[in-house]
Amino acid sequence: MRIAFVSDIHGNLAALDAVIQDIERRRVDQVVNLGDTLSGPLLPVETAQRLRALPWLHVAGNHERQVLTLPLARQNASDAYTSGQLAHAEADRTWLASHADPADPRLHRGEMWPDRLGNDIALCHGSPRSDIEYLLETPVGEEARLATPDEIRERLDGRLPPHITLLACGHTHVPRAVRFAGDGVTQDLLIVNPGSVGLPAYDDDHPYPHSRYHRIETGSPDARYAVVERRGDRWVCELISVPYAFEPMARLADQRQRPDWAHSLRTGWMPRA
Structure with a gap:
């Protein structure tokens, strides 16, 4: 079983097409999209139409919930902007x-698409x-570090x-693979965040215990995704x-008055004042 995981496309059709082409040469068995698919100032409708033609599985993200509710x-x-286009x-x-729906417990029990x-x-x-909760990152000051095991x-x-x-999982746009092996969480658990297909950096003023403003930056404009493969009795991840x-x-x-997005897309960093 070889599974490609994508996430956080954010209406970036050019990045999505590049990832689709790369996935096609890797002979995966299934592609799973982990959400935040359309939201942003780019091409939400065109991105939806591109994806609708593919046999992918899709999980809603926080931006799906926000746009729809x-x-x-x-x-x-x-x-x-996305709501206006979808209207x-x-x-x-x-x-x-x-x-x-990510709130459906069947997703977390492995029962949605067995x-x-x-x-x-x-x-x-x-x-x-x-x-909207970060799983593998913790904002501290203006940056986000790897979360501790606890x-x-x-x-x-x-x-x-x-x-x-x-x-x-997705959401943080940070490509990462974390493994818990025989430590009481589960016998052997691999947690994979494939990173973001369409937005390599962003900032956020949501308050956290140790941060009131933070930046997520990958330092590259590249599109990100992951391929996970079972080898023997363990999962192996390629970011x-x-x-x-x-x-x-x-x-x-x-053109759509989003210089923050433009800088992120060109560099993988957020602009500094």
């Missing part, structure tokens, strides 16, 4: 609403208990049964970085 006045600029594309909005993924795989967007255990919140050996022609997407962000 929050009043427009409460949506941030990225979600509001004229009912089929794409319906497709987005069909994605698996015929296509196996029952030892669990999925979420943020953490098993919240689509922090990760606390965020898992006892929601993974012992037969789960692979948990895939993949794919170069693509990012400048048209950056210019589009500029």
